[in-house]
Amino acid sequence: MQWKEAEVGxxxxxxxxxxxxxxxxxxxxxxxxxxYYRWVFRQDEGSEKAKHIASLIKDGASTYLAxxxxxLIIVALxxxxxxxxxxxxxxxxxxxxxxxxxxxxxxxxxxxxxxxLGMSIAVKANVRTATAxxxxxxxxFNVAYKAGAVLGLTMVGIAVFGMCLLFLIFHDAxxxxxxSFGASSLALLAxxxxxxxxxxxxxxxxxxxxxxxxxxxxDPRNPAVIADNVGDNVGDVAGMGADIFDSYVxxxxxxxxxxxxxxxxxxxxxxxxPLILCTLGIVSALIGLRFVKVGPGGKPGKALNSATxxxxxxxxxxxxxxxxxVNGLAGEVVFNWGALIATISGLGIGVIIGxxxxxxxNDDKKPVRHVAEISASxxxxxxxxxxxxxxxxxxxxxxxxxxxxxxxxxxxxxxxLPGIYGVGIAAVGMLSLTGVVVSNDAxxxxxxxxxxxxxxxxxxxxxxxxxxxxxxxxxxxxxxTKGFSISAAxxxxxxxxxxxxxxxxxxxxxxxxxxxLQNPLVLSGVLLGCLVPPLFSALVMLAVTRNAFTMIGxxxxxxxxxxxxxxxxxxxDYNACVGIAxxxxxxxxxxxxxxxxxxPLAVGFIMGPSALGGFLGGSIFVGVVFALFMSxxxxxxxxxxKYIEAGNCGGPGSDAHKAAVxxxxxxxxxxxxxxxxxxxxITVMSLVSSLFAPLIAQYHLFG
Amino acid sequence: xxxxxxxxxxxxxIASMLSPEEFGNYYAVGxxxxxxxQAVFFEIDPEFRHPEIPVEEALARxxxxxxGGPKRTVYASVYRVLERLPLSVLGTxxxxxxxGRTLGVERASGSGDDGTELHLYHELAPVRPLVVSRLGPEHxxxxxxxxxxxxxxxxxxxFVELRLGELAVDPKHGSVGxxxxxxxxxxxxxxxxxxSKEVALKVVDRLxxxxxxxxxxxxxxxxxxxxxxxxxxxxxxxxxxKENYYSWWKSANM
Numbered sequence: 001m002q003w004k005e006a007e008v009g010x011x012x013x014x015x016x017x018x019x020x021x022x023x024x025x026x027x028x029x030x031x032x033x034x035x036y037y038r039w040v041f042r043q044d045e046g047s048e049k050a051k052h053i054a055s056l057i058k059d060g061a062s063t064y065l066a067x068x069x070x071x072l073i074i075v076a077l078x079x080x081x082x083x084x085x086x087x088x089x090x091x092x093x094x095x096x097x098x099x100x101x102x103x104x105x106x107x108x109x110x111x112x113x114x115x116x117l118g119m120s121i122a123v124k125a126n127v128r129t130a131t132a133x134x135x136x137x138x139x140x141f142n143v144a145y146k147a148g149a150v151l152g153l154t155m156v157g158i159a160v161f162g163m164c165l166l167f168l169i170f171h172d173a174x175x176x177x178x179x180s181f182g183a184s185s186l187a188l189l190a191x192x193x194x195x196x197x198x199x200x201x202x203x204x205x206x207x208x209x210x211x212x213x214x215x216x217x218x219d220p221r222n223p224a225v226i227a228d229n230v231g232d233n234v235g236d237v238a239g240m241g242a243d244i245f246d247s248y249v250x251x252x253x254x255x256x257x258x259x260x261x262x263x264x265x266x267x268x269x270x271x272x273x274p275l276i277l278c279t280l281g282i283v284s285a286l287i288g289l290r291f292v293k294v295g296p297g298g299k300p301g302k303a304l305n306s307a308t309x310x311x312x313x314x315x316x317x318x319x320x321x322x323x324x325x326v327n328g329l330a331g332e333v334v335f336n337w338g339a340l341i342a343t344i345s346g347l348g349i350g351v352i353i354g355x356x357x358x359x360x361x362n363d364d365k366k367p368v369r370h371v372a373e374i375s376a377s378x379x380x381x382x383x384x385x386x387x388x389x390x391x392x393x394x395x396x397x398x399x400x401x402x403x404x405x406x407x408x409x410x411x412x413x414x415x416x417l418p419g420i421y422g423v424g425i426a427a428v429g430m431l432s433l434t435g436v437v438v439s440n441d442a443x444x445x446x447x448x449x450x451x452x453x454x455x456x457x458x459x460x461x462x463x464x465x466x467x468x469x470x471x472x473x474x475x476x477x478x479x480x481t482k483g484f485s486i487s488a489a490x491x492x493x494x495x496x497x498x499x500x501x502x503x504x505x506x507x508x509x510x511x512x513x514x515x516x517l518q519n520p521l522v523l524s525g526v527l528l529g530c531l532v533p534p535l536f537s538a539l540v541m542l543a544v545t546r547n548a549f550t551m552i553g554x555x556x557x558x559x560x561x562x563x564x565x566x567x568x569x570x571x572x573d574y575n576a577c578v579g580i581a582x583x584x585x586x587x588x589x590x591x592x593x594x595x596x597x598x599x600p601l602a603v604g605f606i607m608g609p610s611a612l613g614g615f616l617g618g619s620i621f622v623g624v625v626f627a628l629f630m631s632x633x634x635x636x637x638x639x640x641x642k643y644i645e646a647g648n649c650g651g652p653g654s655d656a657h658k659a660a661v662x663x664x665x666x667x668x669x670x671x672x673x674x675x676x677x678x679x680x681x682i683t684v685m686s687l688v689s690s691l692f693a694p695l696i697a698q699y700h701l702f703g
Numbered sequence: 704x705x706x707x708x709x710x711x712x713x714x715x716x717i718a719s720m721l722s723p724e725e726f727g728n729y730y731a732v733g734x735x736x737x738x739x740x741q742a743v744f745f746e747i748d749p750e751f752r753h754p755e756i757p758v759e760e761a762l763a764r765x766x767x768x769x770x771g772g773p774k775r776t777v778y779a780s781v782y783r784v785l786e787r788l789p790l791s792v793l794g795t796x797x798x799x800x801x802x803g804r805t806l807g808v809e810r811a812s813g814s815g816d817d818g819t820e821l822h823l824y825h826e827l828a829p830v831r832p833l834v835v836s837r838l839g840p841e842h843x844x845x846x847x848x849x850x851x852x853x854x855x856x857x858x859x860x861x862f863v864e865l866r867l868g869e870l871a872v873d874p875k876h877g878s879v880g881x882x883x884x885x886x887x888x889x890x891x892x893x894x895x896x897x898x899s900k901e902v903a904l905k906v907v908d909r910l911x912x913x914x915x916x917x918x919x920x921x922x923x924x925x926x927x928x929x930x931x932x933x934x935x936x937x938x939x940x941x942x943x944x945k946e947n948y949y950s951w952w953k954s955a956n957m
Contacts, residue, residue: 213802
């Protein structure tokens with residue numbers, strides 16, 4: 001649905017005004033992020049030794065990102081040219097392909113930029129946070145959190161600015177879809193690559209350092225210690241940043257597409273409503289972030305959670321005021337109240353899902369303690385119990401997703417909007433907190449690095465302990481973020497799935513598009529779709545084990561050939577491990593990432609739109625289940641190990657600890673490589689399908 | 704400079720050109736990471752000589768390598784060393800972690816007996832059983848070396864007392880907490896038997912592994928023989944270790 005096709009009148013001008021406002025707030029958000037950036041940059045870097053270690057981490061991260069972005073440029077160019085050629089075949093829209101390709105490239109660039117800026121500040125903030133921890137916990141928290149906010153605010157700012165700009169120029173939601181596809185393609189590579197990198201280094205460092213030699217965490221004698229710290233940045237900052245950026249954009253674009261599909265009946269203002277809500281999200285994040293502080297003796301975890309809750313309340317209030325004011329001034333219902341209910345239901349349920357996820361991964365709660373206690377009876381029981389709680393942990397999230405889907409669908413429908421538009425808007429509501437959620441998430445790896453730098457540079461144990469308190473809060477925030485982002489991705493892809501069905505219906509001459517499970521093509525599609533998340537998970541986890549095996553060999557070689565390393569008289573060759581992790585990750589991610597693009601196209605062009613619909617359904621449902629299960633089980637094993645290390649169930653060195661270490665090693669690639677990457681996988685497959693829907697509707701072998 | 708070291712795990716007298724810290728690191732992790740493990744050793748008065756131990760010959764062989772590198776170890780004896788050393792030749796005790804961090808501990812007066820009813824001892828040399836007892840460290844030492852009623856009298860012994868936490872008070876229901884011991888149910892049962900029966904001690908594990916976790920040390924290390932009595936080497940309190948010996952403390956808590 002093109003904007004200009006609609007009968008718009010004054011509403012057209014009004015909607016353009018919203019886009020200018022969106023761009024304005026996008027720039028304000030970026031400016032605020034730059035302000036935080038400068039503030040963090042002005043903080044004391046500390047001792048020369050701390051600066052040297054931080055520079056090693058920074059150099060390692062830069063090396064990896066340079067390699068990653070070189071790969072991404074090639075991928076973006078190939079895909080961009082392909083899009084330009086493929087979508088230029090429609091005589092009615094001769095420049096559609098070029099515009100979509102431009103939007104694709106712009107999306108990829110914005111996603112890369114957000115990830116790069118986030119990581120650029122993270123590698124500067126880590127040493128400053130460590131130094132600030134020497135002054136007080138509040139100072140340490142402030143530096144890390146403001147640095148995290150740089151990523152959060154930059155991301156939402158760039159996303160809203162980019163989407164508003166493209167829609168303002170082209171007035172076509174399908175072109176903005178190209179922007180989303182560009183962001184998601186890059187996100188998949190960044191997330192999967194970062195996930196493989198970080199767990200390769202983490203597992204190799206632990207297995208050789210901790211298990212074989214009894215070297216503590218973050219000990220500078222371990223050749224993989226810098227790669228491990230680099231991994232925190234490339235996996236949890238650049239990777240996670242790109243991942244949430246992609247979900248955020250995809251949620252808005254899916255709703256815009258649905259709004260465009262129904263614009264003739266509900267009005268074109270619903271195309272821009274997702275962008276308006278994203279703008280309100282920026283405003284609530286800007287306000288909410290001002291209140292995040294940790295005083296002397298304060299609790300950083302509480303501060304992180306209060307930021308989320310406060311932004312949530314501010315957003316709900318602002319959205320309600322917006323609907324009331326706009327409808328009041330217009331003297332008619334411009335924005336349907338059903339859309340507001342859907343938005344707030346998505347927002348509320350997103351927060352609830354985030355916090356219920358915490359139940360399964362928090363060491364104050366029964367599941368983690370049960371796994372820790374039962375670990376004393378052997379590794380087998382650790383694995384079985386952790387797997388079981390991982391499966392159970394899906395229950396509240398799935399019920400939450402179901403509740404959000406039903407409430408948003410029927411509330412929208414009750415007020416005269418298409419129900420599926422309500423689902424899309426619920427996803428936007430859920431992701432409206434992205435600015436704050438990403439700030440919380442990016443805070444985690446920064447304090448993790450700060451702790452490592454404090455250890456490695458020989459800062460006092462008080463500084464290390466302060467950084468450790470901040471790190472624990474970061475781990476909890478990370479678990480909440482994962483539950484939140486997976487649930488948001490689930491709602492997003494449901495909306496994107498509907499956008500796909502609408503597109504197929506539109507380009508098939510308006511013939512109703514129904515997916516019937518008795519149709520063998522649909523059923524085959526479902527089965528093939530179900531196959532993708534486990535296959536993708538296996539490929540990226542095998543990449544982790546393969547690369548970790550290589551790195552373990554390198555670490556052993558260094559210890560054997562250079563005895564001074566263990567004696568503390570000689571520094572290891574950190575770059576060798578960074579190189580193995582970087583090249584291994586990049587080589588390993590290409591095939592799994594290609595699956596996300598090639599498989600939906602193959603199913604669509606060969607087996608037809610119905611089979612592709614089934615394929616998307618299968619991959620979405622299994623993908624959500626896998627992502628939730630893997631993230632939560634991995635987090636649970638990790639915290640069970642930490643609970644034992646805190647002096648419970650026998651403490652370090654006990655049988656329970658040995659079993660828990662195995663559980664944690666199994667869970668590491670679950671929670672940090674495969675689990676979160678599945679989010680992006682299903683988003684990319686949904687976007688590819690929606691983008692190519694016009695062609696698949698016309699050209700397919702069967703169906 | 705040549706040193707003499709008495710290793711307790713395993714029992715051996717070693718001549719070396721390495722300083723205690725270098726020797727500890729080498730003894731724990733090896734030159735090419737081919738050996739690894741905890742080490743506990745004393746620095747011995749270099750003037751010590753004994754007719755049954757070829758100390759002089761070991762020192763004579765303890766010469767730099769052709770490339771100028773120091774000779775790391777020359778074993779003078781690998782058994783019955785402890786019984787032949789008077790307490791007066793024992794210098795600083797060194798506790799080395801699995802990853803080669805070395806902490807020096809000095810001799811101190813006092814038995815360290817806090818009067819608790821139950822004790823857990825890990826004998827290090829000459830044999831290595833894990834034992835529970837109602838006797839405090841000094842009485843336990845006396846029983847092993849001078850007990851009038853026992854057939855198994857040792858000429859010399861070295862042991863550590865390990866923490867029992869709540870098990871020292873309530874063996875049946877006390878929380879394990881951070882005690883990393885294997886087969887806790889058996890340990891509980893042994894503690895109950897010692898408490899309720901006439902026997903003063905009971906062997907928990909006759910083939911106990913040589914290593915133990917430093918963080919489980921209660922009173923430090925005891926060493927003595929039937930001639931000279933017992934000497935105590937108490938571990939500094941945890942806050943002191945954390946404050947002054949953070950690297951060692953961190954490795955010891957692995």
